[in-house]
Amino acid sequence: MIDILVAGGGPAGLAAAIRAAAAGLEAVVVEPRPMPVDKACGEGIMPSGVAALRALGVTPAGSRLRGIRYVEGARQAEATFRGGPGLGVRRTELHSALHRRARELGVRVVTGRAAEVRQGPASVTTAGLTARWLIAADGLHSPVRRALGLERPCPAPRRYGLRRHYRIAPWTDFVEVHWSREGEAYVTPVGEGLVGVAVLSRHRRSHEQHLCAFPALARALRGLEAGPVRGAGPLRQAASAPRAGRVLLAGDAAGYVDALTGEGIALAAATASAAVDCLVAGRPDAYPARWARLTRRHRLLTGALLGAAAHPLTAGLIVPAAHRLPPLFSAAVRALQ
DSSP states (O other): OEEEEEEOOSHHHHHHHHHHHHTTOOEEEEESSOSSOOOOSOOEEOHHHHHHHHHTTOOOOOEEEOEEEEEETTEEEEEEOSSSOEEEOOHHHHHHHHHHHHHHTTOEEEEOOOOOOEEOSSOEEETTEEEEEEEEOOOTTOHHHHHTTOEEOOOSOOOEEEEEEEESOOSOSEEEEEEETTEEEEEEEEETTEEEEEEEESSOOOHHHHHTTOHHHHHHHTTOOBOOOEEEOOOOEEESOSEETTEEEOGGGGEEOOSTTOOHHHHHHHHHHHHHHHHHTTOGGGHHHHHHHHHHHHHHHHHHHHHHHHSHHHHTTHHHHHHHOHHHHHHHHHHHO
16 A cells, blocks of 8 residues: 555645655656646745755755845845755746656656545545545645545635746846735746746735736836736635644645745645655644644734735835844845745
């Protein structure tokens, strides 16, 4: 019998499989999409995410990131990372690096879709495969979370993301977050002649329409060769629990607040590794508390910033406050890195 079956071959799923294989367990990943898998995301990895990938033996090629810069009109605020750089990485490059490492360790990736889940006293079955444990890392709109009845409704407003790449030499080694009352635009260097621009907003518009809210950025990108647009959302998702019987939820499948603070990859690797570690230790019951500890700071800080950005009285104060209080802004960035 398979030791650990992983539903979803994205970063969280592959991180779980790598961790399991490194511990000497048989890990099989079920993924319906061909490799490498692309996805709409900001593509900036915080230093903690870089360290987590390195611990898994994964070192993707990318652009070194020195910190975060907030921009609104003429006002700017920036904070450098402490303890090492971040990394701007094309999603396909990150996925390829994770997939190579998984294959090196003997992880088997099979084509299939995990939807219906059947559990017994000592096994769990999905996608025609049976294992002792299932780690559901099947993304924001997790079919496994829904099949287990763990889906929890989230309050409005709903937010959506769009990402597009532009052929231009990066003008900074910071992730630039451009703010407006309509949403945020994240500019991330991901290669020598390429930047990714991800827009987050509660409004459902085209990428070009969103850029109108950021005139200076729109002018810098006008006329450039651009790639296809990828979208995701609604972003906020919740699960009533990160574990149900012999199924542990990791990454976005266990719940997601927002991409506002850029911790997706760090949390994916951390929660996936924690799920495997609890199983290796024979303590699956310890995973919910471990998950809560790992994600608490992100949930609280991201939720607070998201609430401020959504309120008309405070939305316009975020960048001015960061500009006037650099130590506070630096402390917030370093708390999330």
